Amino acid sequence: MKYNLDVLNDKEFEDLCKELYDIHYGVNFQVFKAGRDGGIDLVFAGKVENEIVVQCKHYINSSYSLLLEKLKNTELSNLKKMSPTPGRYIVATTLPLSPAQARDIKAVLTPYVRNTNDIYGRKRIENLLSRNPEVEKKFFKLWLTSTNVMLNILHHASVYNSEFHRAKIVANTKLYVLTSNFNNAISKLSENKFLIISGAPGVGKTTLAFMLICERLARGYDLVYCDGRIAEVEHAFSDDPLKKQIFFIDDFLGANLHDIKTQKNPENKLISFMQKFQFAKNKYLVLTSRTTILNQAKYDYEHLKNSGLTTLSQYELKLQQYSMLDKATILYNHVFFSQLGKEFRQSFFNKEVYKNIIQHRNYFPRLIQFITDESKYKGSGFKTVKDYIYDKLEHPDEIWEYAFEKQLSNEDRYLLLCLFTLGGNNVPEDQLLIAFESRYRYEIKNNNIQRNPRAFQHSLKKVLNGFVNAVHDSSTSKNLYTFFNPSIVDFLLGYMKGNNAEIIATLSSVVYVEQITVYFDVKINDKVYIEPSIRQELFQVLTPKFSELKSIEDRSCVPLQILDLLQSFFEPNISSIQHIASDLVEKIVADLSFINSGKLSFLIWCIGLHEEWPEVIKKIKTHFERLILGMLNNVEIENDFDHFKELFKIYNQDFSTFLDNNNNKLQLQLKLGAVFSDMIKDIYHDENDLIRYIGEYGMSSAENRVRDHVWDRYIEFVNGISLGDYFDEMDHEYELDASRIVNDIQEQYMNNWDDDDFSPTPISESKPFEDPWVEIDRLFSKN
Structure with a gap:
């Protein structure tokens, strides 16, 4: 098997050689600790000192x-000074060596190297590894990136290769430090079948999840990756107990607190999706979330909190869980595997510097990633690298500030701010270009900025990999752009807050309505607050643009989005914008194809409460039935019915008269049935109770019990949307396969007697040291 020795740092390579040579030569080599080795990395002293000396050369x-x-x-020269002279001298290198090159090395090191058998190139080391699988298990990074394992990972992640591709796996594995977190997390995943990895920003949640999933992919599990709604991937859940699957949802509650309010993953959907994994064989779920967001969700979602699911399998990743040696190795790997200039690199090998970094109260992995990026230091204004490092340690919240304000051009900043307003995640290049050009034209016209040819291309090239990552979506043949990590969004939120001049410039040049609504608000929350003092100016600037605004979504009702914006952002101007709102209602009525039913229902409900909009209310009343039927046609989930019945009361419409029309009644009945049919798969059934029923009364009785339970939930559903008074006036049909539900539960019950094909074998971690600083000093001893 071929191994990727390049994922090891030089000290890990020395440790690998020790493990292999201990077995191969049948002796116990010692690893030289901190200090100049004088040509020795490993040594065996048997009857005499320096009986066997090994020099390890890790060249990448x-x-x-x-x-x-x-x-x-x-x-x-070191060999000539060595006393006593080595009885045997072995050279190990990660470079591939031909027989001729091995002979050249022997000639150079004669008489210390006896023969070419004492010279180990890459292939000979790989052969030793193949013959000693117990050593391979001790080096997780080597095992994970070995040829056979890598092919397995890529095969089982092939559908989602934008996230799990060879280059990214190797890059992440190089930097990864195996800590107790890995084994603890994998044990919890094995025990509960799903895992919520929570923690503060930058602590390493996504990296831990990434490595856990790679480990499962290597063992034959298929990946189902989701960065959006659960509804988009739940169809991929296989009922086949032999099919191995691991689902991964990063930031499953959203990247920021306001995302919780968008109900990207409705509460009931979330609960039922997690529960599904508890009783399925060979199915696992990994989710990540910031601790603050998860705690807020527990507060906002009563059913989620009461389910106990978030407590059952939450793994809180804390900095305190990283040992001093863990922190030192994370730092060392970032320095070792980065292409750094000599002066910048040498600064981290100063004992005072690396000791202060490792022990600093503000240490966290993302900060290490930042301070070891030499491009962030260049042009920073600091006289020494040491001063730069210490400043960033003291002010970690400013890690993006200097680079953004001092190292980027105006055009670069416009580009990043456009990406920010577009949501900052998987933004297509054509949309980013259109938004950028609009902002650029605004700056040229209003601030006398001189146009640079190919400004977009130049700026994009400059911010790539430092601020922005790019992936190519093969399904659309488009490049998609995402911020390098979530902390950039946090920084830009802080940068924009209170920066009225930037808020006006940003919002005055928008092209898409989402550029206003994603990260801006007139309410005080975690979004950028638009102060009352500038709202009138923004209103005057945006009013002429309303007819030109577009949406980033292909299937979206732009007039509805703009009407929502008017009602929520510019309430003090309600009377003066009544004619605009009235025209928007006409446009909505003209094309009800892609409306969001829940949003339209809520919006019309809000408008009905505004006495200042008599013209708009009159327009809605004129088209009331068409709007209601348009809502019904586009209803997708239970929440879309929230204000449905109440609208009739607000607009003085008789619901009974609406139902007297057989077509209206039929459409309502069909939609109730369709929505509830989709809800059925999320209804929880007491498995133990049903298994008891099967045993005592037979399958038929168990199926009837399921039917009764679902019917009770249906009545609750109809009452919950205020239609209970009209229950007897309607026919009720929904799709329920009670037999399949009972059979599935019985099959899962039987399968649970068998173990999953999941072997949570602990991966070897670094052995604890009595004095970790001895090993830390060894890490930074040779550079």
């Missing part, structure tokens, strides 16, 4: 000529 992206030069000019 380097050449054989440099290795030979190092051996000739440095190591040979």
